[in-house]
Amino acid sequence: GLLEGRRATTHWLSCERFAARFPGVRVDAAVLYADEGDVLTSAGEAAGIDLCLHMIRRDHGAAVAGDVARRTVVPPHREGGQAQFIARPVPAPRDSSTAAARAWALERLDRPVTLAELAGRASMSVRTFTRRFRQETGVSPQVWLAAQRVERARRLLEETDLPVEAVAARAGFGTAASLRARLQAAVGVAPTAYRATFRGR
Numbered sequence: 001g002l003l004e005g006r007r008a009t010t011h012w013l014s015c016e017r018f019a020a021r022f023p024g025v026r027v028d029a030a031v032l033y034a035d036e037g038d039v040l041t042s043a044g045e046a047a048g049i050d051l052c053l054h055m056i057r058r059d060h061g062a063a064v065a066g067d068v069a070r071r072t073v074v075p076p077h078r079e080g081g082q083a084q085f086i087a088r089p090v091p092a093p094r095d096s097s098t099a100a101a102r103a104w105a106l107e108r109l110d111r112p113v114t115l116a117e118l119a120g121r122a123s124m125s126v127r128t129f130t131r132r133f134r135q136e137t138g139v140s141p142q143v144w145l146a147a148q149r150v151e152r153a154r155r156l157l158e159e160t161d162l163p164v165e166a167v168a169a170r171a172g173f174g175t176a177a178s179l180r181a182r183l184q185a186a187v188g189v190a191p192t193a194y195r196a197t198f199r200g201r
Helices: 015-021 045-060 062-071 099-106 115-121 126-137 141-159 164-170 176-187 191-199
Strands: 033-035 040-042
Touching (some): 141 176, 141 191, 176 191
């Protein structure tokens, strides 16, 4: 199909089923929309508006996109309200062959976690572990781990006063710049703006 071998997204509630049904698609559960040039996908109805503004911004510039956003009374970059950020709880590891490895990874999000280490925790080869992991979660280990790091960062930004650098370290991004890039891709705003939205600052 059109999405074979491409990066795509959908609503986070459907990502696991989508990835299981279409294993050839690189499903990214941590972003609002995915732009593959001639094919674009969004994570839900509200994210569809963000995608439309992204397309306008890409094709006609930020000024035109900003004007459209004002006319339709929506924020150009989703900085205007908490309701636009969908709660995405960290999935509890299930009773499965990869559950122990997932639990182990969640306890070490502040450190590098390799695919080989995860496979070793499950006493499997990397290839077998990757296949089992996708069967049980609907996504690859790398996609799952990235989503957990983003979720950890989001919670720290919402619930603590830690500096952005400390949030980046505790979520395993290493640097504030890495966190900024990933959070921008996931929810469309920088860490300071995300915190301000949720903390009312």
